[in-house]
Amino acid sequence: MLSGKQPILVLREGTERERGRDAQHNNIRAAMAIADAVRSTLGPKGMDKMLVDSMGDVVITNDGVTILKEIDIEHPAAKMIVEVAKTQDEECGDGTTSAVIFAGELLKKALDLIEQNVHPTVIADGYRMASKEACKILESIAENVKPNDEEILMYIASTSLTGKAAAANKDLLSDIAYKAVSAVSDEENGKVTVDLDNVKIEKKHGGSVEDTELIEGIVLDKERVHPSMPKSVKNAKILLLNTALEIKKTEVDAQIRISDPNQLQKFLDEEEAMLRKMVSKIEASGANVVLCQKGIDDLAQHYLSKAGIFAVRRVKKSDMEKLARATGALVISEIDEIEKSDMGYAGKVEEKKISDDEMVFVTECKKAKAVTILIRGGTEHVIDEIERGMHDALSVVSVTIEDGKMTAGGGSAATEISLGLRNYASSVGGREQMAVESFADAIDIIPKALATNAGIDAIDMLIELKKAHKEGKKYYGVNILKGKPGDMKKMNVMEPMRVGLQAIRSATETANMILRIDDVIAAKGGGGGGGMPPGGMGGMPPGGMGGMPEM
Ligand SMILES: Nc1ncnc2c1ncn2[C@@H]1O[C@H](COP(=O)(O)OP(=O)(O)O)[C@@H](O)[C@H]1O
């Protein structure tokens, strides 16, 4: 036998390893801790969090995904929960807190089952079945929405803003969200798509949130390069340039030695002539507005203003793309190759003073499929949180328009699913049935957390909600104001169906993934992302090759 031989070292020295139940418990606890961290922000009475990073920068937010992105999370399983929030945000832009606390609750219930000796893979199977059924139930209670159902879409936007800093100006912001999404939505063969890239968000502090406005066109946080250029241009023929109106510097280091002052003058004259030529080419093209992604030389600015051309420099690349879409212009990189057909069109280009700064407004565009939301507010923190709210509102309106489906919120859909799953569980049988029942319990966390956060007794609320739903009141959810169940549809608490579907799917997938792990092998310094690179200390681990077993 091998007894008495040196041990075999497979893993690098310092590698940490957790196995079996320890690994499971620790992973689940870490994931649950993340869910606990965001639970108090859920719903209309959810509180905000103030996050301070290592540089002392402060973010105040109610947004699940923002909180989780901002905090520095070390534990690998906890990081997986953060991914749930990110996926939810990418797919629907809302429901991030709900998805995370649901995933945490699924894991908590799984822990109870593990303690009763139900095998994790059985739990995962049961959860998967339950998740499929839950989505079916949600789809069955969803209702149709048409892209022009303005009132309903505004309710959906407004539900997504509830409980956030933006809620105080819910009506205005919902209206803006609806109009912005409608302006950029496209219908092809009866299928509606919304590209939110066509909605530009521009922020300017000063004024108040009520001054936030929707502009049909593009707003640039820039001023014209020269004060004697026209302040406003009607019937603008717009040239989009992504090359500098400057004399190119040579790539290599070159020195020019000049011995005679005349030579210097000649050299300067030559530069001037080149710039003049560039500008006259632009002039010849008929452009009266130049929006340049790169720099514009002082002299070129002077010539442009003499030619009565309105010019802006150092426009962001992303804005250039939006401008191209909105005005129908082609972005040009060679001044020699400008053609009339490359030119874009806007009814009006003008510089306006917003608060203390100048901004450029490109409006009455050829294609109106580009709008800007100019967010205003007293301070940077307020504006940032309004922007996050706006992101949610824009997202929910656009996913509802795309799918044409919505469900009632306030925990009403969750209650309907929970009851439906209990019926379904009896048809499943075996140990998986226990997992389906646990899933049904886990989804109750949504109405429970909504109630708790509003200072309502969660258990009483749950009992009353279930009673109402058994009586067929399928829209009943948590009425925060009354502390009793109420009809969410009548209260206009509506959400896109996709938010619910995605939350169920990604929470289940992640919970299952965490459940199936029974061995965590972490490299030294691993888990936190930093740490030593492999082989960082050099050399073989002691005994690495030494103790090979005999064949
Ligand atoms: N007026 C309301 N009454 C009850 N519940 C509401 C109301 N408005 C929104 N909700 C619920 O609040 C939850 C969303 O809370 P929120 O803090 O935005 O978290 P999430 O990040 O999950 O979107 C949803 O379940 C939604 O139905």
Ligand SMILES: [Mg+2]
């Ligand atoms: Mg929300």
